[in-house]
Amino acid sequence: MMHAHTITIHRAMRYLVPLLLVCGLGCETIVDVDPPAHTPQLVAQGVFAPDSEWAVRVMQTVPFTAEEGSIPVEDATVEVFVDDARVAALAPSDSGTYVGPATTLLPGQRLTLRVAAPEAAPVEGTDTVPIAPPIADFADQRTASAASRRVVRQLGLTLDDPADSAQQYGLFIAQLRVEETRSTGQFKLLDPTVFPFESDEPAFGNALLRLLDDDTPTYRGAFFTDEHFDGQRHTLDLRLQYDLPNPANDVVIHRAFALVVLSASDHFYRYWQTANEQLVSGASPFSEPLRVHSNMDNGVGIFAGVQYRILPLDLDATTPADLDLPDWCTALPTDVVPTFALCSSSSM
Amino acid sequence: MLNRVGVLIILGLLSGIPDAVAQERATLSGFVRDATSGETLIGVNIYAPLQQRGTVTNEYGFYSLTLPADTAIVRFSYLGYQAQVVALHLAADQAFDVGLEPATVGLDGVEVVAERDEGEVRSTQMSATTLPIEAVEKLPAFLGEVDVIKALQLLPGVQSGAEGSTGMYVRGGGPDQNLILLDGAPIYNASHVFGLLSVFNAAALQHVRLVKGGFPAQYGGRLSSVVDISMKEGNLKRYQADGSVGLVFSSLTLQGPLVKEKASFIVSARRTYIDVLARPFLKRRLPDGQRLVSYFYDANAKLNYAPSRRDRLFLSIYLGQDAYGSTFETVETDADSAYRERNTNDAGWGNRTATLRWNHLFSNTLFANTTLFASRYGFDIGARLEQTTDGTTPTTQTEAVAYRSGIADLGARIDFDYRPSPAHAIRFGASVTRHRFNPGVSRLRLSAVGDTTLAPNTRRIDGTEGYLYVEDDMEVSRRLSVNAGLHASALWVEGTAYASLQPRLSARWLLRDDWSLKASFSTMRQYLHLLTNAGLNLPTDLWLPATRRIGPQRAWQAAVGTAYESAWLGGLNVSVEGYYKDMRGLIEYAPGESFISPLDDWQDRVVRGRGWSYGGEVLLRKTSGRTTGWIGYTLSWSQRRFPTLNGGAIFPYRYDRRHDLSVVVNHQLTNRLDVGATWVYGTGQAITLAEARYADARLQGLRLLDETPDATDLTLYGGRGSYRMADYHRLDVALNIQFDKALFARRGTSTLSLGAYNAYNRKNPFYLFTERTGNGGTRYKQASLFPVLPFFAYRFQF
16 A cells, blocks of 8 residues: 555656656657566465464466466475474365365464475475464444444454564454345355455554544554554454445345454564565665565465454344355354354355 | 774874985975966976975965975976976075966977876875866767766776766765765765756866775765865956857856955856757647746856965855756636646755865965865655635645755864975864754645644754864885875764774885885775665655664775876876775665655664675876877676675675776867767666566465455565666767857857767666566566767857
8 A cells, every 4th residue: 555645756756757857858768678587486375274274375486577477386295294293295276276174283383384396496484373363352333324324333352462472463354245136036155355444553554644633544454563562451443334235226235244363473474564565665666676575495485374363243134144055154264154144054 | 903003003103204314404385376367276296306205286276395405496297287397496495386387289280288197106195086177078078068977987986877877886885975075065966957967067167086995084974985076266367258058058157356366256157948948849748738847057156365375265155956847737617617726746956055265374384274164955856736616615625745855064174284394294184064964854735634744753863073184194215105094083963972983094105206006995984874766866865864773884995006107108197906895884775665655764764784895997098198088997896785685695786887998088180179089888787676476375274365366466576686787888979179269259269069979879778667568468678868969069268
């Protein structure tokens, strides 16, 4: 995300420099140049959480100038080690994804991922399982306006941050959606999405927007450290706004929400931050190039341990509780499924 | 340890080396001036061959030479002037001022009388070059405008930045590591037009000296070089007008006596009219309602007054400003109301300096100069959007953002030049400077909210920098001379003090009268940092002080070399040097950061590391005869290592240029006609490019959040500086035709210069960028700035 006035300055500079150099002197010429040479590297990306199915995506980098996207690697050997003991060889699933069954992991355990593929140097990454999110309390206050169908939900998440250790947390609101066509009585399940929320929480950064009183920053997820509340109990306030479906419409979208609270390793936090920063700063000709953090030796990508908890939000009254089984419900942790009417009504 | 050694060296050497001969002595002292204008001449060689003693004039044209009280033959010689040899009976101390006649071209068009540069072989100083302005004026000039900084870039060890840029990278150092002094006042941004031209108007300059190693103790505060530029003092004998008319610039210089032989003035001004010339062409290309502003100007003025032979006062002023911008206005009307939108973007920057100096001759052997100076550099960039609605309920909404940065100095300095004996030339002095830094403040103005300062952490910072120095240029024996010195400096900032002792040592061993070996060692400390992006000399670069968190930069440099003066081809000077420089405490923007990060403290946006450079330089110069010029070649390596950049691995500095070659030739065809050519070659810049892509699947495994796998690609950059842009090379040519009188004047002289920049139309890389192809790929493109650019300039004097 780029700040509004940053864009303004950026635009001004982008305009002013060529103004003189190009328009004023009118003699810039453009020629093609050879791109830098590139040897493909293995990319492995996997984020492991206790009691969740393990999934690792294995790809090959492609030259920056290539027309195609990343190339999935279908014939890799993907092994997982816990505290240096081999515990699983992940099985190929679809499109370069390798999966394994959910396993119990304990905080502090050392995870190692080794990926080997023909004609590529093997890569290896190591990380440590973080603590579970220290959730002390969770509050959800809802106000709705019948006239406008606008729902505002004020969420309060209290964390009991442990002392004497640096922690990294993530917050996301997952939106589960079902499209109902009333005339036919059909329900169609849509892919889950990340839903934006608003917050003035200093720990999330974005100080510029917080300066302007009338503009609360909006986030599509926040990753942050405990720097602002290290070793203390701290409540994070979030605000969620959405509209209930119009019952007069034939096609309506029903929603269910869940707050996903992550506790992540330092590797994952750095990967997340640098990836975001690269996406933002990549547009600026003035920024120094930024390499995305990687803990995969001989390759790129991230292998990280996380722990997360999913805090479902109560359903709205209009959401039907008798939908067909959505395939994606199987991906939800079992403790969550009963809470989601969308899933619990299924025959799983 | 080093500092302790330095102190011991200084104390040992200053304790006094007895003169070789104890006998009656007398001191010859005075000033050497241009005989036609009365301008003092800097660096004139004064040599008594019988006694084999010599000296040079200092920055104010003063010399002092103590010789046995006897008959002496003394030779005064200076590059570009006719030598003068005088025989004197030195019975007692004697004041003796000399006027040297400029070298002339013989009327037969064959014989050229000019002085060879004799001082280099004998001087203890190494790694220093003086460029006569007259020689610079004969070089092919970019757009016809003579530029001393571009001329310095043609010397070995000095590299330019991007195409056309006036940035200087000396022996692997950064652009901030050059102390650029204009009449003693520091200039922080020496560029106009985003670096295409320097701020120095050659018409107002008298002397340019570059020191890139073996720093005398009098200089400090920068790691890599000193560019000491002196303005003309003003003709003491007659009124004179000089001017030039070029394609996009014109300048006018007026000078003359206020009180004949006692006081003089010089005023010089220069302005571009590219905005005026381009207007008709741009009018067709720009949409209706859009107006552009683009110009720069600068002005120099100097007063020179000598109330007595022992005293002289100088007041120098420089003003320069660049202004660029555009305004775009649209109006939409309907029956009831009108909507007006005005969009303004502008950028401007400029330097202002003022220097007051007082020269005083305490005795024939002790000269002092006291300087008060002020220097200010400021940069502004802004954008403003104003929306007005007329009608029954008129409204106005404004959104404006402005970004400012700058630095202001106020300082005083005193320098003594003491020549107690022929074997010692002692300099000592002190300086104090008050810096005020404004490292970049963004202000946002919204009509609904009001003013908001967006950078509470980028507060103003005040600092005081001071130094003391002493050095002795000693002639230990006929063959060995040593310059030993100590520079002690300190900075007080934010309740913290940084102090350092910087030993300086240079030595010369005379193998023969025309051949010497030299070596030098110097340590430097720099209390300023420059945060710069992407290698372009943008005025957005931030000058910053060392602070409590970010310490100063420091360096040491060792060099060895030889200087040889050959009589072959009418006189050739050959200089070969090798150097090694180690730099610590360098700063760079952290990855992903740029000056456009208004909320963060700049100290959070930088990373620190070290750098080193080494290489060899060859300079072959021919300074007399019909054909003059030089060939400069540098073979060098410049590397950096920052723990948090490039994964902590060593990477090449952006201007790590393995080969750098300059060939500069001027040939006098007749007494009215000369031709000049410059050819430069440099290894391509080391830059960082995106090499590969891969899908961002960071939420893989968190399926609830894994909403759009492969939605974005992450970029895999190559190693920092791992990609080399194409090599740079360019030929410039010029033809100078001299006339006996100036246009529209009955007297005077004039010169018409015609030529071409980039004569064979080389497409040199300026920057690389990417462009999407129609089938979803990306390709790299190179933008080249200047094709072949013909130019003309008409210079006149009367």
